Amino acid sequence: MSATDYLERIPNNVSLKDNRRLLRALEEWQPKFLEWWKDMGPHGYQAKDVYLRTAVSVDTQGWAQFGYLRMPEYRWGIFLAEPEPNRAIAFGDHKGQPAWQEVPGEYRGTLRRLIVTQGDTEPASVEQQRHLGQTCPSLYDLRNLFQVNVEEGRHLWAMVYLLDAYFGRDGREESEALLQRRSGDRDKPRILGAFNERTPDWLSFFMFSFFTDRDGKYQLASLAESGFDPLARTCRFMLTEEAHHMFVGETGVGRIVQRTCELMRAHRTDDVRAHGGIDLPTIQKYINFHFSVSLDLFGSEISTNAANFYTLGLKGRFEETKKDDDHRLKDATYPVADLDGERVAMCEQPALVALNERLRDDYVVDCARGVARWNQVIARAGVDLELTLPHRAFHRAIGCFGDVRVSPEGRVISQAEWDARRDDWLPTKADETYVGSLMRPVTERGKLANWIAPPARGINGQPMDFEYVRLG
Ligand SMILES: [Fe+2]
Ligand SMILES: [Fe+2]
Numbered sequence: 001m002s003a004t005d006y007l008e009r010i011p012n013n014v015s016l017k018d019n020r021r022l023l024r025a026l027e028e029w030q031p032k033f034l035e036w037w038k039d040m041g042p043h044g045y046q047a048k049d050v051y052l053r054t055a056v057s058v059d060t061q062g063w064a065q066f067g068y069l070r071m072p073e074y075r076w077g078i079f080l081a082e083p084e085p086n087r088a089i090a091f092g093d094h095k096g097q098p099a100w101q102e103v104p105g106e107y108r109g110t111l112r113r114l115i116v117t118q119g120d121t122e123p124a125s126v127e128q129q130r131h132l133g134q135t136c137p138s139l140y141d142l143r144n145l146f147q148v149n150v151e152e153g154r155h156l157w158a159m160v161y162l163l164d165a166y167f168g169r170d171g172r173e174e175s176e177a178l179l180q181r182r183s184g185d186r187d188k189p190r191i192l193g194a195f196n197e198r199t200p201d202w203l204s205f206f207m208f209s210f211f212t213d214r215d216g217k218y219q220l221a222s223l224a225e226s227g228f229d230p231l232a233r234t235c236r237f238m239l240t241e242e243a244h245h246m247f248v249g250e251t252g253v254g255r256i257v258q259r260t261c262e263l264m265r266a267h268r269t270d271d272v273r274a275h276g277g278i279d280l281p282t283i284q285k286y287i288n289f290h291f292s293v294s295l296d297l298f299g300s301e302i303s304t305n306a307a308n309f310y311t312l313g314l315k316g317r318f319e320e321t322k323k324d325d326d327h328r329l330k331d332a333t334y335p336v337a338d339l340d341g342e343r344v345a346m347c348e349q350p351a352l353v354a355l356n357e358r359l360r361d362d363y364v365v366d367c368a369r370g371v372a373r374w375n376q377v378i379a380r381a382g383v384d385l386e387l388t389l390p391h392r393a394f395h396r397a398i399g400c401f402g403d404v405r406v407s408p409e410g411r412v413i414s415q416a417e418w419d420a421r422r423d424d425w426l427p428t429k430a431d432e433t434y435v436g437s438l439m440r441p442v443t444e445r446g447k448l449a450n451w452i453a454p455p456a457r458g459i460n461g462q463p464m465d466f467e468y469v470r471l472g
Pocket of ligand 1: 122151152155216242
């Protein structure tokens with residue numbers, strides 16, 4: 001294993017200085033990345049000091065270092081988790097063979113596509129969130145937003161490293177293209193739908209970090225099982241950063257829910273809008289929206305691509321090595337939700353083509369745990385209401401439910417019923433306008449917007465009134 005070169009122009013633990021060709025490719029890409037960051041990264045805060053953590057090593061104990069930094073000076077680098085000695089491929093046709101340290105020629109195109117698709121989401125989310133700084137509910141939240149942003153930038157570096165190191169000229173062209181596409185751009189959009197949606201307000205941001213970053217967690221976790229060892233190690237380290245993003249989302253929504261309940265009790269009313277809060281039905285609608293568009297990211301229920309990725313040893317299941325089966329799945333089946341006339345019904349499908357659905361199932365369970373924690377906040381406040389995840393068939397654009405209308409309870413309904421009920425289920429223009437009207441910046445130390453409760457604790461043991469971003 002190689003030591004961490006933290007002082008190099010590109011911090012890394014992959015011995016970059018011994019690989020001149022790769023070092024040159026990345027050093028050529030670096031200024032283009034910085035240009036992209038200045039154009040498309042957080043708007044208006046590039047020159048401010050932000051209390052950020054930076055990866056300086058990959059051990060679980062000591063990887064992070066906290067300090068003030070201007071974002072363009074963030075030490076974006078290349079960090080892979082420690083290699084596992086004698087790691088073997090854990091699944092598919094190559095099960096038991098030594099993990100690949102180079103890309104198998106015949107899988108080159110497929111693997112490149114997987115890496116590009118993952119890589120494209122990283123800069124996309126930075127672009128989606130670039131205006132949020134102007135309306136932050138506190139310095140604490142502002143700092144968390146920027147932490148997420150710089151780490152998504154680092155995730156882009158992680159994928160670009162793989163492309164440049166292992167895919168030659170094609171890889172370098174893809175690295176360029178990752179800086180060319182733009183979230184929401186009609187002519188050169190980001191690859192996946194949810195990454196072209198707007199993130200116009202902080203409720204959307206917290207929902208995105210909870211639901212959409214969590215899709216990232218599941219994609220990364222299954223790529224962390226890859227037979228292509230550099231990809232596996234890259235993704236394993238990315239997961240440690242991803243955990244913080246989901247923490248930001250879960251606690252962000254949880255704090256809004258808490259504040260809403262406080263307002264409901266203090267004023268003995270469900271109508272917290274009159275008191276500057278975000279009412280629970282509106283929060284539910286945002287859950288419905290962000291959950292459903294994130295479900296689409298897992299792809300079709302039945303997918304031969306997913307089967308191929310698995311059989312070829314490129315992308316495993318969530319916690320593949322902890323599962324107790326043959327890890328080939330040629331004869332196995334898996335229950336998949338499907339349309340049975342007017343009903344949603346479960347049917348057994350060959351397990352290999354059902355792998356997208358299986359990963360989506362793991363994801364849904366994880367989301368439900370977070371929603372249960374929000375419900376604890378509501379219950380503790382003595383409020384009689386529960387937030388729920390809508391049915392997986394609700395508001396889907398991809399897969400077997402993409403062409404039908406389904407209620408949040410999972411009932412197939414007519415277009416007319418959908419039209420009549422849509423505004424009860426998904427954020428309306430009026431909801432968005434209301435939430436938008438709350439988005440006024442609060443940048444005094446220790447102060448918070450009225451619609452969100454304070455966090456349980458500060459970052460890295462700092463108090464809530466710490467100057468997380470120096471605006472002076
Ligand atoms: Fe990421
Ligand atoms: Fe993330």
